[in-house]
Amino acid sequence: MSRWGLTIPLTGVPLTAHKELVEQLPDLGYTDAWTAETAGTDAFTPLVLASQWAPQLRLGTAIVPVYTRGPGLLAMQAATVAELAPGRFVLGIGASSPVIVSAWNAADFSEPFARSRDTLRFLRTALAGEKVSEKYETFAVSKFRLERPADPPPSIMLAALRPGMLRLAAREADGAITNWLAASDVPKVRSVVGPDVELAARIFVCPTEDADAARGLGRMLISSYLTVPVYAAFHEWLGRGEALAPMHEAWAAGDRQKANQVIPDSVVDELVIHGSVESCREQVRAYVDNGLTTPIIALLPTGEDPFEQVRGLAPR
Template sequence: MKATAEELDAMRRYGLTLPIETVPLSAYRELVTELPDLGFTDVWSGEAGHADGFTPLALATAFAPSLRIGTAIVPVQTRGPALLAMTAATMANAAPAGFVLGVGSSGPMFVERINGIPFEQPFDRVRDMVRFLRRALDGQVVAGDFGTFSIERFQVSLPPRQVPVMVAALRPRMLRLAVREADGAIINFLSPADVKQVVATIGADGDGKELVARLFVCPTTDADYARELGRRIMTGVITSPNYAAFHEWLGRGELLAPAQAAMAAGDHRGALSAVPDQVIDDLLIHGSPGQCQDQVRAYVEAGVTTPVLSVQPAPEYGTGLHGMRQAVRALAPEPTRTRGS
């Protein structure tokens, strides 16, 4: 049954992505402490070269203990199984409102080229890590061969309360893994119409499972600025092999083929200019704050249970702490309940 506008405005979860690249970690207290009053329920972080996936969350739960925290995502290759389980257990024990461990395969650029770790059997590694983590985080003694790694004997010494494990997924095989063996899926770089395709692919296995979507949002009415920003953020990602296959599956293969060819030829500038406005408008939420909120609502209508905003700098607000706080306030689910600046 389709939800009413009032029900969607009272959606159960509404998240913010940290870090915000233009705001230093040392200034986060001012931003984070007001998030619950604005209607935010979650803070999520990840690893893409700017910060590790856990430190911003540790700060967030210390500054605003009522916020649930989660990773979206940390790679399964760059930490050993026991270290990842220990880190997750530590975060969960430190977070009064709960911690969600989102994991994924990442890609050769992050795993191999800058971390020097072979990028091998990504699907199998995710599957095996999920199976290990679910047992380890449940406090079990874990031993045995998991396929892509073996564990002699491991047990979390201080088992946390329940830690949901979620999987970043793009195409059908990983999406089905996320809902069959984990607690849900994490998705990004897609439109509300694409979410419907994802939900249809998951099918009944997704009933009762969480679907987290990281949504890039630029609250500006300057469409040219937003599209230029979107190209800078997205071109390198959506032309990479994994995301190229994802968007081929979603039906954007022909639209993105020129940009992918330019990137493969080493022509980064040509790739930027070859991404059509239509693609940026599909993948980047932009417009007035009210228009942006309407677009977020469209994702929820399509099946997202937890929208997580990645707020981008807009000329109307500026890039510093004060400006980004104003932008976050403008995009909040309950924007009339803000405190003074």
């Protein structure tokens, strides 16, 4: 069976209140717990807690931006979690977006491919415990060595959407992490990374049979994410350029309400899983059947008990 992951923390649930659920995840069939980093919790702290609550789980970040920490600090934080979860931590890194990097963190979002590549190469060396003195294309490091390198060092996966970054992930990382794709898109992504590379994806799941409510939430998320240039280019490559063109036009004109309204139901239904818990579980399984190694469920709020929904979405 493939892996089966959950994004933590859950929306609206205090971080410490996750202990009861996280302890149950391995018995439910979940193999992984993954975090994200936007404007909520940082990516590492929830995994520190999970490492103690459920030592069986593999833990991963999806993703940590390569711009918002210095290279040395990023290596230190990764080594710390890897020490707490020996052999069970995956450091997922990526370029993130101009909003998160520049508008929120006052960093220069430039040369995302090169910065991701350089950070990946630095981390490979640093996390192995070696001294790093290197002038990369996008930054330089002088005489850095971890005082507490983890044994074994963590795996490193790279956030990737289009072929260039996907090929880099396949060539130099331990896998690729992608986002905002349909089950039917997985074969196209898989064809680029190859058959033997771990491919993970965050999958947005809204377990409700109120299709209008699910689509309403899905439209807000889609217009927020897919108007970001890298995601717009990703979906152009995947073949949704024409379907999403009215959204982009309305968004560029400053009409956010219209941008939501003109997203076709068919696009929402492809990108945001909804329906009964049982139906949602089978829709997640379709990603695996199409070649995804690691589905990472991101549970969207419906007003129902999220712990019960997580239990219902466990693999059967």
